[in-house]
Amino acid sequence: MQATIEVNGLRKRFGRTMALDGMSFTVSPGQVTGFVGPNGAGKSTTMRVILGLDAADEGHALVGGRPYTSLRTPLSHVGALLDAGALQPGRTARNHLLWLAHSQGLHGRRVDEVLELVGMSSAARRRAGGFSLGMRQRIGIAAALLGDPPVLMLDEPVNGLDPEGIVWMRGLLRSLADEGRAVLVSSHLMSELEDTADHLVVVGRGRVIADTGVAELITTASRGRVTLRTAAGPAAMSVLGPAGATVAVTDRDTLVVSGLPPERVVAVLNANAVPFSEVAAHRVTLEQAYMDLTGDAVEYRGTAR
Numbered sequence: 428m429q430a431t432i433e434v435n436g437l438r439k440r441f442g443r444t445m446a447l448d449g450m451s452f453t454v455s456p457g458q459v460t461g462f463v464g465p466n467g468a469g470k471s472t473t474m475r476v477i478l479g480l481d482a483a484d485e486g487h488a489l490v491g492g493r494p495y496t497s498l499r500t501p502l503s504h505v506g507a508l509l510d511a512g513a514l515q516p517g518r519t520a521r522n523h524l525l526w527l528a529h530s531q532g533l534h535g536r537r538v539d540e541v542l543e544l545v546g547m548s549s550a551a552r553r554r555a556g557g558f559s560l561g562m563r564q565r566i567g568i569a570a571a572l573l574g575d576p577p578v579l580m581l582d583e584p585v586n587g588l589d590p591e592g593i594v595w596m597r598g599l600l601r602s603l604a605d606e607g608r609a610v611l612v613s614s615h616l617m618s619e620l621e622d623t624a625d626h627l628v629v630v631g632r633g634r635v636i637a638d639t640g641v642a643e644l645i646t647t648a649s650r651g652r653v654t655l656r657t658a659a660g661p662a663a664m665s666v667l668g669p670a671g672a673t674v675a676v677t678d679r680d681t682l683v684v685s686g687l688p689p690e691r692v693v694a695v696l697n698a699n700a701v702p703f704s705e706v707a708a709h710r711v712t713l714e715q716a717y718m719d720l721t722g723d724a725v726e727y728r729g730t731a732r
């Protein structure tokens with residue numbers, strides 16, 4: 428089976444709310460694709476449509492080239508984590524997974540493998556009712572991995588995880604993609620995706636705003652600017668301006684220079700004997716690049732008082 432998700436022209440209306448308004452993108456194998464956007468942008472609805480939990484009014488979604496509802500053993504095609512809260516409190520972690528495995532014709536041995544994989548072997552025989560959000564999250568991931576699927580779709584997987592759990596999740600997502608799987612991950616934590624995702628699908632108001640490589644997005648948003656560290660800010664500004672640069676002060680010792688390449692900045696400063704400690708290509712964070720992109724797409728914006 429191909430390790431892909433294809434979403435094509437999805438539209439979905441809930442009463443007066445247009446949750447999806449022509450959502451289209453593809454998730455490729457061998458990559459972690461971050462799925463991001465402001466609250467209410469349509470991420471969960473898209474994932475629910477992909478899994479056949481919601482029906483689209485228009486358009487279609489395919490997993491490995493087929494609609495989810497046509498898959499006879501879905502867990503072997505796509506593993507999903509949508510709602511980590513959905514565990515029966517009276518059932519042990521192991522029994523929950525055994526029940527799932529048997530419903531899909533999977534061997535019980537696989538349950539112990541995935542419990543090991545998510546670091547939950549020692550809690551396997553405890554009842555889920557006493558689990559923390561982080562533990563439920565791990566059991567949800569174990570369930571998603573049960574059928575060894577080529578496609579994974581995880582909604583906010585680091586939610587509830589402690590720092591050690593976040594590092595573990597980052598490594599897990601990376602290794603799943605490196606094995607050739609298609610991994611779609613929604614997150615509100617841009618810093619997390621900056622370290623984990625290869626590709627980003629950014630959505631707002633039910634449609635795709637950007638579908639781009641993470642490195643490419645950061646490069647574009649950095650706009651060829653130069654970071655200059657100097658204790659002689661005013662002197663630097665007085666020589667760089669006439670040389671054709673636009674200079675912004677970001678903090679006491681840091682200037683961001685636009686309009687001149689780094690080597691010209693160095694040459695101009697040296698020619699005028701302006702001291703500096705660093706000239707480097709400016710690199711925005713993924714968070715800053717994302718804020719640039721989604722500025723117009725935020726559904727609810729706090730009002731400054």
Ligand SMILES: Nc1ncnc2c1ncn2[C@@H]1O[C@H](COP(=O)(O)OP(=O)(O)OP(=O)(O)O)[C@@H](O)[C@H]1O
Binds near residue numbers: 446470471
């Ligand atoms: N079952 C539903 N009934 C009515 N409206 C819904 C329903 N599900 C989603 N919506 C609305 O559809 C829009 C998209 O919601 P969705 O949950 O898909 O966004 P999201 O991007 O996942 O948001 P968040 O980041 O907050 O999880 C929102 O305006 C939401 O209120």
